[in-house]
Amino acid sequence: MHGYFGTSIRDIMQSCGMELSLARYHFGSKDALFQQAIGRRAAVISRQVIESLEAELAPLQGKRPDVEAIVTALSAPAFAHLKSGDPGWRNYLRLLTQIGCLLERPDLTAPFYDQYAPAAARYRDAFAKALPRVTRETVELVQHFVESVFHLVLNELYAQEARSGAKALATAHIERMRTYLIRFAVGGIEAMVSSASAQRGS
Structure with a gap:
């Protein structure tokens, strides 16, 4: 809710109704506590997004995928967790939206x-197959673009939830936001690739 830098380990322990000394004993510092928290579900979400991509690509039987299918696969697990209402996953995804504010602290985000x-590697390869005429550098930019848009949409959902005072947003609204994310990301990628192709041709 307040971000990494806006939260003290004392704040965390008070919200849990526990003594500060317990956090110091088990984790030692706020850095270590954050690393444990952000690494806790990382392997699970990684496996889920890979499985989501494989499910999208399997019917193609090796044919070239399209960008929309890849973006759809990437967003599916997180939005499924949001719609489920599971508080653990909702809080974890919210924690992931903080990653962009920690670029100067790679040690904190390394566990994720x-x-x-x-x-990430699997999706990079999928984007490369979907965009065979672009450079590897452009493929990496495409991937970063999609991930950034994804985090922004998640942030907006959490902000809307806070403004509305609701405990959770309606499933239909969450799915509508996912649709907007996919359209925006695909449109942005198409524009990025067209621009890169035009620059090579000039």
Whole structure:
């Protein structure tokens, strides 16, 4: 709710109704506590996004995938967790939206990225197959673009929830936001690729 830098370990323990000394004993510092929290479900979400992609690509039988199918697969697990209402997953996904604010502290996010690396590589390869005429650098930009848009949409959902005062947003609204995410990401990728192709041709 307040981000990494806006929260103290004392705040966390008070909200849990526990003594500060317990956090110091088990984790030692706020950094270590954050690393444990962000790494806790990383392997699970990594496996789920890989499985989601494989399910989208399986019917193609090796044919070239399209960008929309890849973006759809990437967003499916997280939005399924949001719609389920599971508080653990809702809080974890909210924690992931903080990653962009921690670029200067790669040590804090390493427990997530280390476990998510296989999924990131799998999606990078899928984007490369979907966009055979672009450079590897452009493929990497495409992947970063999609992930950034994904985090922004999640942030907006949490902000809407806070503004409405509701405990959870309606499933229909969450799915509508996912539809917007996919359309926006696909449109942005198409524009990015067209621009890159035009620059090569000039």
